[in-house]
Amino acid sequence: MYICICKKVTDGQIRKAVQEQDVTSMRCLRSKLGACDQCGKCAVQAKQLIRQCLHEKTVSDHNPRKAA
Known part of the structure; x- marks a missing residue:
């Protein structure tokens, strides 16, 4: 989906x-x-996605069994 x-x-x-x-x-x-450097309408959604991905990355780094 386009952000x-x-x-x-x-x-x-x-x-x-x-x-x-x-x-x-x-x-x-x-x-x-x-991304997000023109109209800015996507900034909130992009920021949420970055946070979600960082959280998922942190969880998988701390629990290698869930990542597999």
Whole structure:
């Protein structure tokens, strides 16, 4: 699903950026993918997704059995 329509950034791309490119903030997301730097309507949803992915990453890092 598209999160940032202006830059054509999907939720999958954001998830991958958090997991593989160490995106941890909106500033990092803008830098890596260019998302959320035009109209800004997607910023709230993108920020929530980053937080969710970071939480999932933390849980899986602390419990390797659940990650498998």
